[in-house]
Amino acid sequence: MTIASFLTQLLELAIAVALAPLLVGWVNMCRAWLQNKSAPSLLLPYRTIRKLFMKDAVVAQSASPIFRTTPYIVFGAMCCAAAIVPSLATDLPFAQAADAIALVGLFALARVFIALAAMDIGTAFGALGARREMFVGFLAEPALLMVLFTASLISGSTSLPTIVDALAHRELAIYPSLAFAGVAFTMVSLAENARIPIDNPSTHLELTMIHEAMVLEYSARHLALLEWASALKLFNYSCIGLALFFPFGIAAAGDWLALIGAAPALIFKLAIGGVALAFIETLSAKLRIFRAPEFLGTAFLLAVLAMLVNLLLGG
Amino acid sequence: MAGVPLYAQFINLLAAILLLLAFAMLAQRRVLTLIDLFAAQGLALAISTGVVAYGTSQPHLYFSTVLTFALKVILLPWILHRLIRRLDVRWEFEGLINIPTTMLIGIVLVVFSFNLALPISQLASTVTRSTLGIAMASVMLSFLMMITRRKAIPQVIGFLAMENGLFFAATSATYGMPMVVELGIALDVLVGMLILGVFFFQIREQFDSLDLRHLEKLKEPDQ
Amino acid sequence: MSAIGPPVGALELVVTIVAAWVALGALGLVRPHSLRFVSRLIFPAGACVALLLTVIAFLSLDAPPQSLVMPLGLPDLPFHVRLDPLSAFFLLLIGAASFGVSLFSAGYFRASEGTPPGLICFQYHVFLAAMASVVVADDAYAFMVAWEAMALASYFLVTTEHRIPEIRRAGFLYLLIAHIGAIAILLCFGVLQAGGDDYTFDTMRNMTLIGAWPTAAYFLALVGFGAKAGLLPLHVWLPEAHPAAPSPVSALMSGVMLKTAIYGLLRVTFDLMHVQLWWWGVVALALGVVTALFGVIYAAVQTDMKRLLAYSSVENIGIIVAGFGLTILFRAYGKNLLAAITLTAVLYHALNHAFFKTLLFLVTGSVLHATKERSLGKLGGLIHRMPWVAWLALVGTLAIAGLPPLNGFVSEWLLLQAFLFTPSLPQSFVNMLVPLAAAGVVLAVALAAYVMVKFYGVVFLGRPREAHLAYAHDAGRFERFGLVWLAAGCIALGILPVNVIQAIDPVNAMLLHSSAISAGGGNWLLLAPINADRSSYSPLIVLVVIIATVVLTMRIVHRFYHGRIRTAPPWDCGFPLQTPRMQDSAEGFGQPIRQVFEPFFRIERHLPTSFDAAPRYFVRIGDPFWSWIFLPIAHAAEFAARIVGLIQQGRISVYLTYSFFTLLALLFFVR
Known part of the structure; x- marks a missing residue:
């Protein structure tokens, strides 16, 4: 591990942490435009986080230490995930310590902790949200893993930088299996980031909410961290998607010139991705909670099919 | 993948999209979306035929491209849409088996047809031979869709999608059939479609519904 | 490790340990009703013996095999024992897990209606001794004696509370299925022995089976050991017997005894037989995946915490057997390196399961003692009352849910890596089947997280659902020691995978003549099965980075803003009449x-x-397998018994006539 690659690693992590709320703001803005509303400021998520940090935290009497540490653990897990996913460069020393399977494990770690924290207070809403979150997770997590497996079958590696290297810096070839994987991945990321059609990030309607039900008891800095973490999660998922399906512009190891070009490329790609997400959210309707397994089951099976197609067509 | 010409890779991609659309049709509840998916499948088919025509320089395949496009992307969806408007049947429909189970069976069918096609395609000499398994899988999936649906229109769409799979096998894996055969099939599909349309009206006249369960009443009563 | 070398006469020491356990147990019979004597003296002594066994087993992992002929057994048929890397690994597992359980038991057993403590102590130590003997036995005779002793001792332990009819029923079911399995194992050894001179495993190793005989032996072993391990459809005893048994016994049975069945499978398939057919692997793979999915789906809907864990054991055994099937598959196609990686995953997961499942069963024991409740519907909020138990249980929960950086994740990571290697197999059918199996395994693992969140959340988090839970007390000193040992094991196995895999590697060398540690990549920090470019994982770095981020975030937040905190009642959603039952x-x-x-x-x-006065x-x-398999068999047996019953008249002279005719017939045929 050289100093340079270490610096790249830190730079990428810093960019992820800094840009994540911006991406959320951008998606909200696009969605408002598409729905003919006047859009909130692009920087609103930052202001919300800052406002929340200033407030006094209120913690329920029946809370255990799990409740208070969970925001930090979730945030930490998301930072780790951000350090693995190649968004700017593939020269990531930390990615050696954790590959694609560990990435899914980190997401699962965050999920389990947030679900436990939701059950900690002992209100009906918290447990309801926890149950639904785990319910969504048990299908989304395997589907995500299958998508990553498809990519790793193509590249012969489960390490994300190696996958991106194999996909981006190669002679032009079309991988039909990635079509399947792409559809499956889109479905999974919608579900995992609490988006329509599985969850609606902008309501607190008790019949439908998942993520909001879990964080209902949180306030102030804890809530700020959780919001930030979920923004980071969206950022991470976007970067995974970009890395697997549009890996162009990500700098290879030691390529400083490309690194300078990688940042605008990333922002450009994320902006497009945000518009696409807003489009999907505007065009689709929220599913009943028991249609969710159907939706995610479809994603899971498509991801499995991607592996099969990959074996049949050899790439 | 290295060494395979780009057009062949493109056909592989289209094959995958074809299969993807077949799965999407299997999972789809709404009849209008089903028709759109069918049209999309037709489009993928037309493009793949065109690519084969270009890649193997067989001009007569361009005709089939145009034919496929006209028939499957424009004409048939238009007829279906009209039928639905006339019959006023825009319902969501429930299949006989729930959708995840159907998809699970679909996966099994895919594995089955991939393995079935493997020895055959190893004998073939074309670069795109591996698409044969996909074509076969699409046929099977369309068949499955016909089995699991109880309303008439989805069944007809399943039938048409099955023909798509066969046609894809013919063009992509073996680089096309003689023109006469293709024209014949196209005509068959069209005529079949029209006859079925007439049938729909008859069925609805009789039963006030397009639910095929009503046809069960037509058998001889048990003694 | 190799620098120290195996202790001289390691095998003798193991035999002594087995004898010591039996002796300690017998000592308990001296004062059978004195709880103090048994729990303060004998259980801790048994734990020390277990620790010694762990050390010896660890040191002899990479030693050459040693064998011994015991002066015990029948004349002309002495017991043979042998210590090779495979036995050493399983001895290590038995010793390490039972150390924790014995410590816990020292504080656990109370005076009760059932079996007196001295007798429990005897049965418990005989059970331990029998398990250790199973894995060192080197002939079919000794193996079967140890196997049966294990089954009987555990049967008596399961029926400790034998005054309750359900517990007697559960015990009977367990004994029944254990014996169905034992018959299959006996037949398997019969096939393997193939008319050789004696029943030692050495003879079996030198036999070359032909035709369908290897297949017969393999499937007999799969049925026999599968019955003990809890493979579908012979799993039905697990969810009955585990809730019935006292918690330390459930812990031992689930964490350790099930592994002896895995030992048996490995011993028969890879050591005693020389050929493995690829489709055996496919069968085991399919069976394992189905078992895993079945177990975890059923675990998700249980309301009794021990039944939930029992079904979770079924799931874990399923994953282990799926890995075993994959090992056979690789081995049959001559991919020994991949087979070694898979086998490492199998052994690793067995070891992990021994730690976390034992831990969680012991936790249920503590909860049971503190609250007298086993039903999840009546627990809750115990983290405030029982902090030690709750925090240690959290370690077990996260480990079993397969989350990094704990141990459950490592073995599942290795197994998934192995699944990804299959495109190198020559048969396309298998190549397509394996990703499906991988999908099944992944689904089971994800569902396991669901199950464990349910388990932990309902038992320890929230508010107490019953008023008397407010008087729950934390675990005692000995119980804490046991739990801490097992939790520490989960963490250590999680963050030091390279060392563990190096330690396991002699087993690969022995069974597959290959090593899982490749020359390509990896060092003490980085786990990289093939090479670092292909895949690598370093839990220690992940742990350090997570902790560093958490601490850094905490410091930054508190530094730049403030750490002010207020407590308030939870939000009642505008409905103030909320009770914990809601x-x-x-x-x-x-x-x-x-x-x-x-x-x-x-x-x-x-x-x-809506009109019920007292709505319930x-x-x-x-379990659908009851009505699919077991009830039809039971009915058939009853039917057969009725037919046989027709010849039962009750008069002596009729019976004498039967004997007379039998005699005549025999004389006629033998003449």
């Missing part, structure tokens, strides 16, 4: 799974109508 129950938490997988359950449900909701979920 929390999500265990049924509620499992309800989505029940709804999704409804066709796989046999659900008995009673919904109250009731749902019971049965």
Whole structure:
């Protein structure tokens, strides 16, 4: 591990942490435009986080230490995930310590902790949200893993930088299996980031909410961290998607010139991705909670099919 | 993948999209979306035929491209849409088996047809031979869709999608059939479609519904 | 490790340890009713012996095999024992897990209606001794004697509370299935011995089976050991016997005894037989995946915490057997390196399961003692009352849910890596089947996280659902020691995978003549099965980075803003009459799974109508295998018994006539 690659690693992590709320703001803005509303400021998520940090935290009497540490653990897990996913460069020393399977494990770690924290207070809403979150997770997590497996079958590696290297810096070839994987991945990321059609990030309607039900008891800095973490999660998922399906512009190891070009490329790609997400959210309707397994089951099976197609067509 | 010409890779991609659309049709509840998916499948088919025509320089395949496009992307969806408007049947429909189970069976069918096609395609000499398994899988999936649906229109769409799979096998894996055969099939599909349309009206006249369960009443009563 | 070398006469020491356990048990019989004597003296002594066994087993992992002929057994048929890397690994597992259990037991057993403590102590130590003997036995005779002793000792332990009819029934079911399995194992050894001179494993190793005989032996072993391990459809005893047994016994049975069955499978398939056919692997793989999915789906809907863990054991055994099938597959195609990686994953997961499942069963024991409740619907909020137990249980929960950086994740990571290697197999059919199996395994692992969140959340988090839970007390000193040991094991196995894999490697060398540690990549920090470019994982770095981020975030937040905090009652949603009973129950938490997988359950449900004066909701979920397999067999047996019963007249002279005719017939045929 050289100093340079270490610096790249830190730079990428810093960019992820800094840009994540911006991406959320951008998606909200696009969605408002598409729905003919006047859009909130692009920087609103930052202001919300800052406002929340200033407030006094209120913690329920029946809370255990799990409740208070969970925001930090979730945030930490998301930072780790951000350090693995190649968004700017593939020269990531930390990615050696954790590959694609560990990435899914980190997401699962965050999920389990947030679900436990939701059950900690002992209100009906918290447990309801926890149950639904785990319910969504048990299908989304395997589907995500299958998508990553498809990519790793193509590249012969489960390490994300190696996958991106194999996909981006190669002679032009079309991988039909990635079509399947792409559809499956889109479905999974919608579900995992609490988006329509599985969850609606902008309501607190008790019949439908998942993520909001879990964080209902949180306030102030804890809530700020959780919001930030979920923004980071969206950022991470976007970067995974970009890395697997549009890996162009990500700098290879030691390529400083490309690194300078990688940042605008990333922002450009994320902006497009945000518009696409807003489009999907505007065009689709929220599913009943028991249609969710159907939706995610479809994603899971498509991801499995991607592996099969990959074996049949050899790439 | 290295060494395979780009057009062949493109056909592989289209094959995958074809299969993807077949799965999407299997999972789809709404009849209008089903028709759109069918049209999309037709489009993928037309493009793949065109690519084969270009890649193997067989001009007569361009005709089939145009034919496929006209028939499957424009004409048939238009007829279906009209039928639905006339019959006023825009319902969501429930299949006989729930959708995840159907998809699970679909996966099994895919594995089955991939393995079935493997020895055959190893004998073939074309670069795109591996698409044969996909074509076969699409046929099977369309068949499955016909089995699991109880309303008439989805069944007809399943039938048409099955023909798509066969046609894809013919063009992509073996680089096309003689023109006469293709024209014949196209005509068959069209005529079949029209006859079925007439049938729909008859069925609805009789039963006030397009639910095929009503046809069960037509058998001889048990003694 | 190799620098120290194996202790001289390691095998003799192991035999001595087995004898010491039996002797300690017998000592308990001296004062059978004195709880103090048994729990303060004998159980801690037994734990020390277990620790010694762990050390010896660890040191002899990479030693050459040693064998011994014992002066015991029948004349002309002495017991043979042998210590090779495979036995050493399983001895290590037995010793390490039972050390924790014995320590815990020292504080656990109370005076009760059932079996007196001295007798429990005897049965317990005989059970330990029998398990150790199973893995060192080197002939079929000694193996079967040890196997049966293990089954009997555990049967008596299961029926400790033998005054309760359900517990007697559960014990009987267990004994029945254990014996069906034992018959299959006996027949398997019969096939393997193939008319050789004696029954030693050495003879079997030198035999070359031909035709269908290897297949017969393999499937007999799969049935026999599968019955003990809890493979579908012979798993039905697990969810009955585990809740019936005292918690340390459930812990031993689930964490350790099930592994002896895995030992048996490995011993027969890879050591005693020389050929493995690829389709054996496919069968085991399919069976394992189905078992894993079945177990975890059923675990998700349980409302009794020990039944939940029992079904979770079924799931874990399923994963282990799936890995075993994959090992056979690789081995049959001559891919020994991949087979070695898979086998490492199998052994690793067995070891992990021994730690976390034992830990969680012991935790249920502590909860049971503190609250007298086993039903999840009546627990809750115990983290405030029982902090030690709750925090240690959290370690076990995270480990079993397969989360990094704990141990469950490592073995699942290795197994998934192995699944990804299959495109190198020559048969396309298998190549396509394996990704499907991988999908099944991944699904089971994800569901396991669901199950464990349910388990931990309902038992330890939230508010207490019953008033008397406020008087729950934390575990005692000995219990804490046991739990801490096992939790520490989960953490150590999680963050030091390279060392563990190096230690396991001699087993690969012995069974597969290959090593899982490649020359390509990896060092003490980085686990990299093939090479670092292909895949690598370093839990220690992950742990350090997570902790560093957490601490850094905490410091930054508190530095730049403030750490002010207020406590308040939780938000009541504008409805102030909330009671703890309004929390999500265990049924509620499992309800989505029940709804999704409804066709796989046999659900008995009673919904109250709106006119019920005392509305009661009731749902019971049965195991479909009862009605598919076991009840038909039971009915057939009853039917056969009735037919046989026709010849039973009750008069002596009729019976004498039967004997007379039998005699005549025999004389006629033998003449």
